[in-house]
Amino acid sequence: xxxxxxxxxxxxxxxxxxxxxxxxxxxxxxxxxxxxxxxxxxxxxxxxxxxxxxxxxxxxxxxxxxxxxxxxxxxxxxxxxxxxxxxxxxxxxxxxxxxxxxxxxxxxxxxxxxxxxxxxxxxxxxxxxxxxxxxxxxxxxxxxxxxxxxxxxxxxxxxxxxxxxxxxxxxxxxxxxxxxxxxxxxxxxxxxxxxxxxxxxxxxxxxxxxxx
Numbered sequence: 579x580x581x582x583x584x585x586x587x588x589x590x591x592x593x594x595x596x597x598x599x600x601x602x603x604x605x606x607x608x609x610x611x612x613x614x615x616x617x618x619x620x621x622x623x624x625x626x627x628x629x630x631x632x633x634x635x636x637x638x639x640x641x642x643x644x645x646x647x648x649x650x651x652x653x654x655x656x657x658x659x660x661x662x663x664x665x666x667x668x669x670x671x672x673x674x675x676x677x678x679x680x681x682x683x684x685x686x687x688x689x690x691x692x693x694x695x696x697x698x699x700x701x702x703x704x705x706x707x708x709x710x711x712x713x714x715x716x717x718x719x720x721x722x723x724x725x726x727x728x729x730x731x732x733x734x735x736x737x738x739x740x741x742x743x744x745x746x747x748x749x750x751x752x753x754x755x756x757x758x759x760x761x762x763x764x765x766x767x768x769x770x771x772x773x774x775x776x777x778x779x780x781x782x783x784x785x786x787x788x789x790x
Contacts, residue, residue: 584772584773584774585740585772585773585774586773586774586775587618587773587774587775587776588615588618588619588712588773588775588776588779589618589619589621589622591619591712591740591760591773592618592619592620592621592622592623592710593622593626594740594760595619595622595623595710595738595739595740595758595760596622596623596625596626596627597626598738598758598760599623599626599627599708599736599738599758600626600627602758604627604706604708604736604756604758605627605706606623606624606627606629606706606707606708606736607629607705607706607707608629608630608631608632608700608702608705608706608707608708609623609624609627609629609630609631609632609707609708609709609710610631610632610633610634610700610707610708610709610710610723611631611632611633611634611709611710611711611787612633612634612635612636612709612710612711612719612720612723613633613635613689613693613781613784614778614779614780614781614783614784615711615712615778615779616710616711616712617633617779617783617784617785617787617788618712618779618783618784618787619710619711619712619740620633620710620787621787621788621790623708623710623738627708629708630700631787631788632694632699632700632788633690633693633694633788634653634654634690634709634723634726634727635653635654635686635687635689635690635693635723636651636652636653636654636686636719636720636722636723636726637651637652637682637683637685637686637689637719637722638650638651638682638718638719639651639652639658639675639678639679639682640678641664641668641670642668642669642670642674644668647664647668648661648664648716648718649661649664649665649668649670649675650664650665650675650679650718650722651682651718651719651721651722652679652682652683652686652722653683653686653722653723653725653726654683654686654687654689654690654726655683655687655726655729656679656683657722657725657726657728657729658679658683658722658725659718659721659722659724659725660675661716661718692781692785693781693784693785693788694788695785702727702730702731702732703730703731703732704731704732704733705732705733705734706732706733706734706735706736707727707732707734707735707736708736708737708738709723709724709727709735709736709737709738709754710737710738710739711737711739712739712740712769712773713739713740713741713742713769713772714739714741714742714743714746714747714750714759714769715742715743715746715766715768715769716746717742717746717749717750720737720739720750721749721750721753724737724750724753724754725753728753734755734756735754735755735756736754736755736756736757736758737750737753737754737756737757737758738757738758738759739757739758739759739760740759740760740761740772741759741760741761741762741763741766741769741772742759742762742766742769743762743763743764743766744762744764747759747762
């Protein structure tokens with residue numbers, strides 16, 4: 579569909595997402611939210627599925643001179659996703675990529691540790707893991723997070739988002755065991771266009787959702 583679908587806010591989107599997951603019979607052992615915007619949704623989804631909530635953290639790797647243009651992303655354990663198309667389209671070498679990978683992986687590790695407030699990382703062995711974010715555009719961060727779980731012994735990985743463009747959703751389906759997206763509009767310009775309230779979530783607010 580081409581029309582804009584509007585969620586009131588991230589909690590509304592999370593509640594709708596949780597309802598959809600329940601209707602599909604997805605029984606999660608743990609819900610992982612991608613900070614920061616994924617935490618309000620993750621809280622609602624975890625409550626709907628009666629599952630514990632934790633985080634999976636990744637950072638984009640930006641192009642030289644254009645940090646907002648992702649040539650890849652890396653998770654807190656160093657698992658990386660590379661945007662080969664973007665990589666070919668910019669002047670960048672392997673040394674730059676590896677340097678940035680190390681820097682951003684350390685930043686992701688520090689963020690994950692800060693959010694967990696001293697708690698140990700969860701154990702994924704044999705578990706059904708649901709990964710939640712407030713939407714995907716290029717999906718770079720989500721892909722790195724899925725790469726992180728590919729290195730674990732999780733039994734099943736489900737990515738759940740309210741909205742994302744069809745091509746990104748199709749690409750993510752190659753990594754996750756299942757992708758649930760409430761809407762996949764062709765007229766996609768950005769995640770924020772589908773929310774009435776898409777205010778930035780602070781670290782403090784995001785961490786509060788983990789504590790609830």
